[in-house]
Amino acid sequence: MKLNNLCLNRTGQLILRGINLTLPQPGLTVLLGANGAGKSSLLQVLAGISLPDSGTLELGADSRAFIMPEPAAFYPQLTVQQQLAFVLSLSDELISPNRLEALLQQWQLTHVADKLTQHLSLGYRQRLSLAQLSASAADLLLLDEPMNGMDHEILTAFKAQVQQWKQSKSIVMATHIMHEAQDLADWVVVMELGQVIHSAAYDGKQSFSSLYQQALQDFRHQTVASQAPVSA
Amino acid sequence: MNITSKDIKTLWRSPVIWLLLAIISFILAWLLWQMIDRYNSMQLSFQSLPNPPTITTALWLPFVMTFAQLLLLLVAMTAGYSFAMERSQRTLWYLLINRDSFMSVVVAKLKAQLWLLVFVMLHLLLAAWLLAAGGALDWWQVAFGAVGLVMLVFWLIALGQLLSSYCRSSGVAILINLVVFGLLWMLGSDPGSQGYGLNWLLLLSPLTHLKWLCEGQVAIASMLYFLAGAAVFMWLTAKQLGRLRRLL
Numbered sequence: 001m002k003l004n005n006l007c008l009n010r011t012g013q014l015i016l017r018g019i020n021l022t023l024p025q026p027g028l029t030v031l032l033g034a035n036g037a038g039k040s041s042l043l044q045v046l047a048g049i050s051l052p053d054s055g056t057l058e059l060g061a062d063s064r065a066f067i068m069p070e071p072a073a074f075y076p077q078l079t080v081q082q083q084l085a086f087v088l089s090l091s092d093e094l095i096s097p098n099r100l101e102a103l104l105q106q107w108q109l110t111h112v113a114d115k116l117t118q119h120l121s122l123g124y125r126q127r128l129s130l131a132q133l134s135a136s137a138a139d140l141l142l143l144d145e146p147m148n149g150m151d152h153e154i155l156t157a158f159k160a161q162v163q164q165w166k167q168s169k170s171i172v173m174a175t176h177i178m179h180e181a182q183d184l185a186d187w188v189v190v191m192e193l194g195q196v197i198h199s200a201a202y203d204g205k206q207s208f209s210s211l212y213q214q215a216l217q218d219f220r221h222q223t224v225a226s227q228a229p230v231s232a
Numbered sequence: 233m234n235i236t237s238k239d240i241k242t243l244w245r246s247p248v249i250w251l252l253l254a255i256i257s258f259i260l261a262w263l264l265w266q267m268i269d270r271y272n273s274m275q276l277s278f279q280s281l282p283n284p285p286t287i288t289t290a291l292w293l294p295f296v297m298t299f300a301q302l303l304l305l306l307v308a309m310t311a312g313y314s315f316a317m318e319r320s321q322r323t324l325w326y327l328l329i330n331r332d333s334f335m336s337v338v339v340a341k342l343k344a345q346l347w348l349l350v351f352v353m354l355h356l357l358l359a360a361w362l363l364a365a366g367g368a369l370d371w372w373q374v375a376f377g378a379v380g381l382v383m384l385v386f387w388l389i390a391l392g393q394l395l396s397s398y399c400r401s402s403g404v405a406i407l408i409n410l411v412v413f414g415l416l417w418m419l420g421s422d423p424g425s426q427g428y429g430l431n432w433l434l435l436l437s438p439l440t441h442l443k444w445l446c447e448g449q450v451a452i453a454s455m456l457y458f459l460a461g462a463a464v465f466m467w468l469t470a471k472q473l474g475r476l477r478r479l480l
Protein backbone atom coordinates (compact mmCIF):
# COMPACT_ATOMS: atom_id res chain seq x y z
CA MET A 1 0.00 0.00 0.00
CA LYS A 2 1.56 3.24 -1.18
CA LEU A 3 0.51 6.87 -0.87
CA ASN A 4 2.20 9.34 -3.19
CA ASN A 5 2.10 13.05 -2.42
CA LEU A 6 -1.52 13.02 -1.18
CA CYS A 7 -3.08 16.42 -0.55
CA LEU A 8 -6.53 17.08 0.85
CA ASN A 9 -8.08 20.51 0.89
CA ARG A 10 -11.42 21.20 2.56
CA THR A 11 -13.16 24.55 2.97
CA GLY A 12 -9.97 26.37 2.06
CA GLN A 13 -7.83 24.53 4.61
CA LEU A 14 -5.03 22.18 3.68
CA ILE A 15 -5.77 19.13 5.83
CA LEU A 16 -3.28 16.66 4.34
CA ARG A 17 -0.03 18.08 2.93
CA GLY A 18 1.88 15.89 0.51
CA ILE A 19 1.60 12.57 2.34
CA ASN A 20 4.11 9.99 1.12
CA LEU A 21 3.82 6.64 2.84
CA THR A 22 4.44 2.97 2.24
CA LEU A 23 2.57 0.76 4.67
CA PRO A 24 3.03 -2.96 5.43
CA GLN A 25 0.67 -5.44 3.86
CA PRO A 26 -0.41 -7.35 5.95
CA GLY A 27 0.28 -5.76 9.31
CA LEU A 28 -0.88 -3.11 11.72
CA THR A 29 0.07 0.53 11.27
CA VAL A 30 -0.64 2.87 14.18
CA LEU A 31 -1.27 6.53 13.43
CA LEU A 32 -0.28 8.87 16.25
CA GLY A 33 -0.94 12.58 16.38
CA ALA A 34 -2.69 15.36 18.23
CA ASN A 35 -6.32 16.28 17.51
CA GLY A 36 -6.49 17.96 14.12
CA ALA A 37 -3.27 16.37 12.87
CA GLY A 38 -5.17 14.79 9.95
CA LYS A 39 -5.41 11.17 11.14
CA SER A 40 -9.18 10.78 10.60
CA SER A 41 -8.99 12.55 7.23
CA LEU A 42 -6.22 10.19 6.13
CA LEU A 43 -8.35 7.19 7.14
CA GLN A 44 -11.29 8.56 5.13
CA VAL A 45 -9.05 9.00 2.09
CA LEU A 46 -7.73 5.44 2.49
CA ALA A 47 -11.34 4.20 2.69
CA GLY A 48 -12.18 6.01 -0.56
CA ILE A 49 -15.06 7.94 1.00
CA SER A 50 -13.11 11.17 0.73
CA LEU A 51 -11.28 12.00 -2.50
CA PRO A 52 -7.86 13.67 -2.30
CA ASP A 53 -7.30 16.82 -4.31
CA SER A 54 -3.99 15.56 -5.63
CA GLY A 55 -1.66 12.60 -5.30
CA THR A 56 -2.23 8.91 -5.82
CA LEU A 57 -3.17 5.99 -3.66
CA GLU A 58 -1.93 2.55 -4.66
CA LEU A 59 -3.87 -0.24 -3.04
CA GLY A 60 -3.69 -3.86 -4.14
CA ALA A 61 -5.88 -5.03 -7.01
CA ASP A 62 -9.47 -5.82 -5.90
CA SER A 63 -8.64 -4.41 -2.49
CA ARG A 64 -11.68 -3.67 -0.33
CA ALA A 65 -11.66 -1.33 2.63
CA PHE A 66 -13.90 -0.92 5.64
CA ILE A 67 -13.80 1.78 8.27
CA MET A 68 -14.75 2.00 11.93
CA PRO A 69 -15.45 5.72 12.24
CA GLU A 70 -15.45 7.80 15.39
CA PRO A 71 -18.18 8.25 16.51
CA ALA A 72 -19.78 5.04 15.26
CA ALA A 73 -22.75 5.64 12.94
CA PHE A 74 -25.50 3.08 12.43
CA TYR A 75 -28.92 3.17 10.86
CA PRO A 76 -31.15 4.01 13.84
CA GLN A 77 -34.22 2.32 12.32
CA LEU A 78 -32.46 -1.05 11.92
CA THR A 79 -31.98 -3.70 14.56
CA VAL A 80 -28.50 -4.96 15.40
CA GLN A 81 -29.10 -8.06 13.30
CA GLN A 82 -30.36 -6.06 10.32
CA GLN A 83 -27.44 -3.64 10.55
CA LEU A 84 -24.99 -6.53 10.40
CA ALA A 85 -26.89 -8.15 7.54
CA PHE A 86 -26.68 -4.84 5.68
CA VAL A 87 -22.89 -4.68 6.12
CA LEU A 88 -22.61 -8.29 4.98
CA SER A 89 -24.60 -7.42 1.86
CA LEU A 90 -22.17 -4.56 1.08
CA SER A 91 -19.35 -7.06 0.85
CA ASP A 92 -21.32 -9.09 -1.72
CA GLU A 93 -21.18 -12.06 0.60
CA LEU A 94 -24.02 -14.52 0.71
CA ILE A 95 -25.80 -13.79 3.96
CA SER A 96 -26.26 -17.12 5.65
CA PRO A 97 -28.09 -17.18 8.98
CA ASN A 98 -25.14 -19.13 10.41
CA ARG A 99 -22.64 -16.42 9.49
CA LEU A 100 -24.86 -13.78 11.08
CA GLU A 101 -25.38 -15.88 14.19
CA ALA A 102 -21.63 -16.52 14.49
CA LEU A 103 -20.91 -12.79 14.34
CA LEU A 104 -23.53 -12.03 16.96
CA GLN A 105 -22.08 -14.70 19.24
CA GLN A 106 -18.47 -13.69 18.66
CA TRP A 107 -19.15 -10.12 19.79
CA GLN A 108 -21.73 -11.08 22.44
CA LEU A 109 -24.57 -9.32 20.66
CA THR A 110 -27.04 -12.21 20.62
CA HIS A 111 -29.30 -10.89 23.35
CA VAL A 112 -29.52 -7.42 21.74
CA ALA A 113 -29.89 -8.81 18.20
CA ASP A 114 -33.47 -7.52 17.89
CA LYS A 115 -32.82 -4.18 19.54
CA LEU A 116 -32.80 -1.02 17.40
CA THR A 117 -29.27 0.35 17.05
CA GLN A 118 -30.43 3.76 18.31
CA HIS A 119 -31.15 2.18 21.70
CA LEU A 120 -27.70 0.60 22.20
CA SER A 121 -25.36 1.63 25.01
CA LEU A 122 -21.77 2.73 24.24
CA GLY A 123 -20.38 -0.73 24.99
CA TYR A 124 -22.77 -2.43 22.59
CA ARG A 125 -22.16 0.21 19.93
CA GLN A 126 -18.46 -0.65 20.14
CA ARG A 127 -19.21 -4.35 19.89
CA LEU A 128 -21.42 -3.72 16.87
CA SER A 129 -18.69 -1.63 15.22
CA LEU A 130 -16.23 -4.47 15.71
CA ALA A 131 -18.75 -7.01 14.45
CA GLN A 132 -19.16 -4.86 11.33
CA LEU A 133 -15.42 -5.00 10.73
CA SER A 134 -15.56 -8.79 11.00
CA ALA A 135 -18.57 -8.88 8.67
CA SER A 136 -17.01 -6.63 6.05
CA ALA A 137 -14.55 -9.20 4.64
CA ALA A 138 -12.34 -6.26 3.70
CA ASP A 139 -8.59 -6.65 3.37
CA LEU A 140 -7.89 -3.10 4.53
CA LEU A 141 -9.37 -2.22 7.93
CA LEU A 142 -9.34 1.41 9.05
CA LEU A 143 -9.95 2.06 12.73
CA ASP A 144 -10.49 5.56 14.05
CA GLU A 145 -9.97 5.71 17.83
CA PRO A 146 -11.36 2.20 18.30
CA MET A 147 -10.32 1.87 21.95
CA ASN A 148 -12.02 5.04 23.22
CA GLY A 149 -14.15 4.17 26.23
CA MET A 150 -13.68 0.39 25.84
CA ASP A 151 -14.08 -1.62 29.03
CA HIS A 152 -11.53 -4.28 29.90
CA GLU A 153 -13.56 -7.17 28.49
CA ILE A 154 -14.13 -5.60 25.06
CA LEU A 155 -10.54 -4.33 24.94
CA THR A 156 -9.17 -7.84 25.50
CA ALA A 157 -11.44 -9.28 22.81
CA PHE A 158 -10.53 -6.42 20.47
CA LYS A 159 -6.78 -6.93 20.92
CA ALA A 160 -7.08 -10.65 20.36
CA GLN A 161 -9.07 -10.05 17.18
CA VAL A 162 -6.57 -7.48 15.90
CA GLN A 163 -3.70 -9.93 16.49
CA GLN A 164 -5.58 -12.40 14.32
CA TRP A 165 -6.58 -9.91 11.61
CA LYS A 166 -3.09 -8.50 11.17
CA GLN A 167 -1.77 -11.88 10.02
CA SER A 168 -3.81 -11.60 6.82
CA LYS A 169 -5.07 -8.00 6.53
CA SER A 170 -3.71 -4.50 6.51
CA ILE A 171 -4.91 -2.47 9.46
CA VAL A 172 -4.45 1.25 9.96
CA MET A 173 -5.45 2.45 13.41
CA ALA A 174 -5.54 6.04 14.64
CA THR A 175 -5.38 6.30 18.40
CA HIS A 176 -4.47 8.39 21.41
CA ILE A 177 -4.24 5.37 23.69
CA MET A 178 -0.58 4.73 23.05
CA HIS A 179 0.27 2.12 25.69
CA GLU A 180 -2.38 -0.28 24.41
CA ALA A 181 -1.55 0.30 20.74
CA GLN A 182 2.20 -0.27 21.10
CA ASP A 183 1.62 -3.93 21.99
CA LEU A 184 -0.01 -4.48 18.62
CA ALA A 185 1.91 -2.24 16.20
CA ASP A 186 4.12 -3.37 13.32
CA TRP A 187 4.58 0.10 11.90
CA VAL A 188 4.17 3.55 13.39
CA VAL A 189 3.33 6.83 11.70
CA VAL A 190 3.34 10.17 13.51
CA MET A 191 1.36 13.05 12.04
CA GLU A 192 1.40 16.74 12.81
CA LEU A 193 -0.39 19.59 11.00
CA GLY A 194 -1.44 17.33 8.14
CA GLN A 195 2.06 16.01 7.50
CA VAL A 196 3.80 12.72 8.21
CA ILE A 197 6.73 13.54 10.48
CA HIS A 198 7.80 9.98 11.26
CA SER A 199 7.15 6.66 9.57
CA ALA A 200 9.03 3.49 10.43
CA ALA A 201 8.71 -0.15 11.41
CA TYR A 202 8.10 -0.52 15.14
CA ASP A 203 10.43 -2.87 17.02
CA GLY A 204 8.99 -2.34 20.49
CA LYS A 205 12.23 -1.00 21.99
CA GLN A 206 10.96 2.53 22.52
CA SER A 207 7.58 3.38 24.05
CA PHE A 208 5.08 5.13 21.78
CA SER A 209 4.96 8.03 24.16
CA SER A 210 8.70 8.79 23.93
CA LEU A 211 8.76 8.02 20.20
CA TYR A 212 5.93 10.51 19.68
CA GLN A 213 7.63 13.20 21.80
CA GLN A 214 10.89 12.63 19.98
CA ALA A 215 9.25 12.90 16.56
CA LEU A 216 7.47 16.11 17.55
CA GLN A 217 10.66 17.62 18.91
CA ASP A 218 12.61 16.79 15.75
CA PHE A 219 9.82 18.21 13.60
CA ARG A 220 9.71 21.46 15.58
CA HIS A 221 13.47 21.86 15.42
CA GLN A 222 13.40 21.31 11.68
CA THR A 223 10.55 23.82 11.27
CA VAL A 224 12.37 26.45 13.34
CA ALA A 225 15.62 25.80 11.46
CA SER A 226 13.92 26.12 8.08
CA GLN A 227 12.29 29.43 9.12
CA ALA A 228 15.44 30.95 10.61
CA PRO A 229 17.06 33.72 8.51
CA VAL A 230 20.20 32.65 6.69
CA SER A 231 23.22 34.46 8.15
CA ALA A 232 25.53 36.23 5.74
CA MET B 233 -30.52 -6.82 3.67
CA ASN B 234 -29.36 -4.73 0.72
CA ILE B 235 -29.74 -0.98 0.22
CA THR B 236 -33.27 -1.37 -1.13
CA SER B 237 -34.56 -3.54 1.71
CA LYS B 238 -32.80 -1.32 4.25
CA ASP B 239 -34.57 1.71 2.79
CA ILE B 240 -37.91 -0.08 2.68
CA LYS B 241 -37.60 -0.85 6.39
CA THR B 242 -36.58 2.72 7.17
CA LEU B 243 -39.45 4.10 5.12
CA TRP B 244 -42.23 1.93 6.53
CA ARG B 245 -40.97 2.21 10.12
CA SER B 246 -41.62 5.93 10.08
CA PRO B 247 -44.96 6.74 11.77
CA VAL B 248 -45.12 10.02 9.81
CA ILE B 249 -45.40 8.11 6.53
CA TRP B 250 -48.31 6.05 7.84
CA LEU B 251 -50.01 9.19 9.11
CA LEU B 252 -49.59 10.89 5.74
CA LEU B 253 -50.91 7.82 3.89
CA ALA B 254 -53.94 7.72 6.19
CA ILE B 255 -54.63 11.44 5.66
CA ILE B 256 -54.33 11.11 1.86
CA SER B 257 -56.63 8.07 1.86
CA PHE B 258 -59.19 9.89 3.97
CA ILE B 259 -59.12 13.04 1.81
CA LEU B 260 -59.44 10.99 -1.39
CA ALA B 261 -62.36 8.93 -0.05
CA TRP B 262 -64.12 12.04 1.22
CA LEU B 263 -63.70 13.96 -2.04
CA LEU B 264 -64.72 11.00 -4.19
CA TRP B 265 -67.86 10.48 -2.15
CA GLN B 266 -68.75 14.19 -2.43
CA MET B 267 -68.22 14.21 -6.17
CA ILE B 268 -70.29 11.06 -6.67
CA ASP B 269 -73.05 12.59 -4.60
CA ARG B 270 -72.97 15.79 -6.64
CA TYR B 271 -72.84 13.87 -9.92
CA ASN B 272 -75.95 11.92 -8.86
CA SER B 273 -77.81 15.05 -7.82
CA MET B 274 -77.17 16.62 -11.22
CA GLN B 275 -78.52 13.70 -13.28
CA LEU B 276 -81.83 15.52 -14.02
CA SER B 277 -80.07 18.59 -15.43
CA PHE B 278 -77.72 16.37 -17.46
CA GLN B 279 -80.73 14.88 -19.30
CA SER B 280 -81.28 18.16 -21.12
CA LEU B 281 -77.69 18.28 -22.43
CA PRO B 282 -76.87 16.81 -25.87
CA ASN B 283 -73.52 15.43 -24.64
CA PRO B 284 -73.73 14.98 -20.86
CA PRO B 285 -70.46 14.41 -19.00
CA THR B 286 -69.60 10.76 -18.52
CA ILE B 287 -68.40 9.15 -15.31
CA THR B 288 -64.92 9.09 -16.80
CA THR B 289 -64.74 12.81 -17.56
CA ALA B 290 -66.77 14.03 -14.58
CA LEU B 291 -65.36 11.75 -11.88
CA TRP B 292 -62.36 9.64 -12.94
CA LEU B 293 -60.20 12.41 -14.46
CA PRO B 294 -60.66 14.89 -11.58
CA PHE B 295 -59.98 12.02 -9.16
CA VAL B 296 -56.65 11.22 -10.84
CA MET B 297 -55.59 14.88 -10.93
CA THR B 298 -56.48 15.37 -7.26
CA PHE B 299 -54.66 12.18 -6.34
CA ALA B 300 -51.58 13.42 -8.24
CA GLN B 301 -51.65 16.67 -6.28
CA LEU B 302 -51.80 14.84 -2.97
CA LEU B 303 -48.98 12.56 -4.08
CA LEU B 304 -46.74 15.61 -4.41
CA LEU B 305 -46.82 15.85 -0.60
CA LEU B 306 -46.08 12.18 -0.10
CA VAL B 307 -43.22 11.95 -2.60
CA ALA B 308 -41.71 15.23 -1.39
CA MET B 309 -41.41 13.62 2.00
CA THR B 310 -40.23 10.12 1.13
CA ALA B 311 -37.77 11.25 -1.56
CA GLY B 312 -36.61 14.09 0.67
CA TYR B 313 -35.53 11.60 3.30
CA SER B 314 -33.56 9.56 0.78
CA PHE B 315 -30.01 10.97 0.76
CA ALA B 316 -30.43 13.88 3.16
CA MET B 317 -31.16 11.46 5.99
CA GLU B 318 -28.03 9.46 5.18
CA ARG B 319 -26.03 12.67 5.41
CA SER B 320 -27.67 13.92 8.60
CA GLN B 321 -27.26 10.61 10.45
CA ARG B 322 -23.69 10.21 9.09
CA THR B 323 -24.36 6.89 7.38
CA LEU B 324 -23.62 8.03 3.83
CA TRP B 325 -20.17 6.42 3.96
CA TYR B 326 -21.75 2.94 3.89
CA LEU B 327 -23.03 3.80 0.39
CA LEU B 328 -19.80 5.42 -0.81
CA ILE B 329 -17.22 2.92 0.38
CA ASN B 330 -15.64 0.55 -2.19
CA ARG B 331 -17.62 2.00 -5.11
CA ASP B 332 -16.50 3.73 -8.27
CA SER B 333 -19.97 4.27 -9.69
CA PHE B 334 -22.99 5.33 -7.68
CA MET B 335 -25.76 4.60 -10.18
CA SER B 336 -26.46 1.29 -8.46
CA VAL B 337 -26.99 3.14 -5.15
CA VAL B 338 -29.41 5.58 -6.79
CA VAL B 339 -31.33 2.75 -8.47
CA ALA B 340 -31.47 0.74 -5.23
CA LYS B 341 -32.87 3.71 -3.32
CA LEU B 342 -35.35 4.47 -6.09
CA LYS B 343 -36.60 0.87 -6.04
CA ALA B 344 -37.39 1.20 -2.34
CA GLN B 345 -39.40 4.36 -3.00
CA LEU B 346 -41.32 2.70 -5.81
CA TRP B 347 -43.15 0.67 -3.16
CA LEU B 348 -45.35 3.75 -2.87
CA LEU B 349 -46.86 2.63 -6.16
CA VAL B 350 -48.62 -0.17 -4.28
CA PHE B 351 -50.53 2.52 -2.38
CA VAL B 352 -51.24 4.41 -5.61
CA MET B 353 -52.44 1.34 -7.54
CA LEU B 354 -54.60 0.18 -4.66
CA HIS B 355 -56.45 3.49 -4.54
CA LEU B 356 -56.81 3.66 -8.33
CA LEU B 357 -58.21 0.14 -8.46
CA LEU B 358 -60.66 0.83 -5.66
CA ALA B 359 -61.85 4.06 -7.26
CA ALA B 360 -62.18 2.48 -10.72
CA TRP B 361 -64.08 -0.50 -9.27
CA LEU B 362 -66.43 1.83 -7.37
CA LEU B 363 -67.12 4.04 -10.39
CA ALA B 364 -67.56 1.07 -12.73
CA ALA B 365 -70.27 -0.23 -10.43
CA GLY B 366 -72.29 2.95 -11.09
CA GLY B 367 -71.87 3.37 -14.86
CA ALA B 368 -69.75 2.82 -17.92
CA LEU B 369 -66.10 3.78 -17.51
CA ASP B 370 -63.81 4.28 -20.49
CA TRP B 371 -61.24 1.64 -19.52
CA TRP B 372 -58.66 2.94 -22.00
CA GLN B 373 -58.70 6.31 -20.29
CA VAL B 374 -58.56 4.61 -16.91
CA ALA B 375 -55.47 2.68 -18.00
CA PHE B 376 -53.79 5.77 -19.45
CA GLY B 377 -54.54 7.69 -16.26
CA ALA B 378 -52.97 4.92 -14.18
CA VAL B 379 -49.89 4.78 -16.43
CA GLY B 380 -49.60 8.56 -16.26
CA LEU B 381 -49.79 8.57 -12.49
CA VAL B 382 -47.18 5.81 -12.19
CA MET B 383 -44.82 7.70 -14.49
CA LEU B 384 -45.42 10.92 -12.59
CA VAL B 385 -44.53 9.24 -9.27
CA PHE B 386 -41.38 7.73 -10.84
CA TRP B 387 -40.36 11.14 -12.22
CA LEU B 388 -41.05 12.94 -8.94
CA ILE B 389 -39.08 10.37 -6.91
CA ALA B 390 -36.07 10.75 -9.22
CA LEU B 391 -36.24 14.57 -8.95
CA GLY B 392 -36.82 14.43 -5.18
CA GLN B 393 -33.81 12.17 -4.70
CA LEU B 394 -31.63 14.54 -6.70
CA LEU B 395 -32.69 17.50 -4.56
CA SER B 396 -32.25 15.39 -1.42
CA SER B 397 -28.64 14.59 -2.37
CA TYR B 398 -27.82 18.31 -2.18
CA CYS B 399 -29.19 18.70 1.37
CA ARG B 400 -27.64 17.86 4.73
CA SER B 401 -30.95 17.83 6.60
CA SER B 402 -34.11 15.86 5.79
CA GLY B 403 -36.33 18.77 6.85
CA VAL B 404 -34.69 21.14 4.38
CA ALA B 405 -34.81 18.49 1.64
CA ILE B 406 -38.55 17.93 2.16
CA LEU B 407 -39.21 21.67 2.12
CA ILE B 408 -37.20 22.18 -1.07
CA ASN B 409 -38.96 19.24 -2.70
CA LEU B 410 -42.35 20.71 -1.78
CA VAL B 411 -41.44 24.12 -3.19
CA VAL B 412 -40.00 22.73 -6.44
CA PHE B 413 -42.87 20.26 -6.98
CA GLY B 414 -45.39 23.01 -6.19
CA LEU B 415 -43.80 25.44 -8.64
CA LEU B 416 -43.66 22.85 -11.40
CA TRP B 417 -47.30 22.03 -10.78
CA MET B 418 -48.33 25.69 -10.84
CA LEU B 419 -46.45 26.15 -14.11
CA GLY B 420 -48.75 23.60 -15.71
CA SER B 421 -52.00 25.02 -14.34
CA ASP B 422 -51.84 28.30 -16.24
CA PRO B 423 -55.54 29.18 -16.74
CA GLY B 424 -54.77 31.81 -19.39
CA SER B 425 -53.40 29.32 -21.91
CA GLN B 426 -56.18 26.93 -22.73
CA GLY B 427 -55.31 26.57 -26.40
CA TYR B 428 -52.51 24.36 -27.67
CA GLY B 429 -49.32 26.21 -28.49
CA LEU B 430 -50.10 29.42 -26.59
CA ASN B 431 -47.64 28.88 -23.75
CA TRP B 432 -44.82 26.45 -24.42
CA LEU B 433 -43.59 26.70 -20.84
CA LEU B 434 -46.53 24.47 -19.95
CA LEU B 435 -44.54 21.61 -21.44
CA LEU B 436 -42.05 21.88 -18.60
CA SER B 437 -44.69 20.90 -16.07
CA PRO B 438 -45.53 17.27 -15.30
CA LEU B 439 -49.15 18.37 -14.88
CA THR B 440 -49.49 19.11 -18.60
CA HIS B 441 -48.18 15.68 -19.60
CA LEU B 442 -50.29 13.94 -17.00
CA LYS B 443 -53.39 15.77 -18.25
CA TRP B 444 -52.68 14.67 -21.82
CA LEU B 445 -52.15 11.08 -20.78
CA CYS B 446 -55.33 11.05 -18.70
CA GLU B 447 -57.28 12.38 -21.68
CA GLY B 448 -55.96 9.48 -23.75
CA GLN B 449 -53.46 11.57 -25.76
CA VAL B 450 -50.44 9.31 -25.67
CA ALA B 451 -47.62 11.43 -27.10
CA ILE B 452 -44.06 10.16 -27.39
CA ALA B 453 -42.97 13.56 -26.05
CA SER B 454 -44.88 12.94 -22.82
CA MET B 455 -43.40 9.46 -22.40
CA LEU B 456 -39.92 10.85 -23.03
CA TYR B 457 -40.58 13.71 -20.63
CA PHE B 458 -41.22 11.28 -17.79
CA LEU B 459 -38.79 8.47 -18.63
CA ALA B 460 -35.84 10.46 -19.97
CA GLY B 461 -36.39 13.12 -17.31
CA ALA B 462 -36.20 10.51 -14.54
CA ALA B 463 -33.09 8.97 -16.14
CA VAL B 464 -31.37 12.37 -16.27
CA PHE B 465 -32.25 13.10 -12.64
CA MET B 466 -30.86 9.71 -11.60
CA TRP B 467 -27.65 10.29 -13.54
CA LEU B 468 -27.25 13.72 -11.93
CA THR B 469 -27.84 12.19 -8.47
CA ALA B 470 -25.11 9.61 -9.09
CA LYS B 471 -22.75 12.43 -10.17
CA GLN B 472 -23.62 14.42 -7.05
CA LEU B 473 -22.79 11.40 -4.84
CA GLY B 474 -19.38 11.28 -6.51
CA ARG B 475 -18.96 15.00 -5.84
CA LEU B 476 -19.86 14.51 -2.17
CA ARG B 477 -16.60 12.58 -1.79
CA ARG B 478 -14.84 15.88 -2.47
CA LEU B 479 -16.68 17.42 0.49
CA LEU B 480 -16.27 14.68 3.10
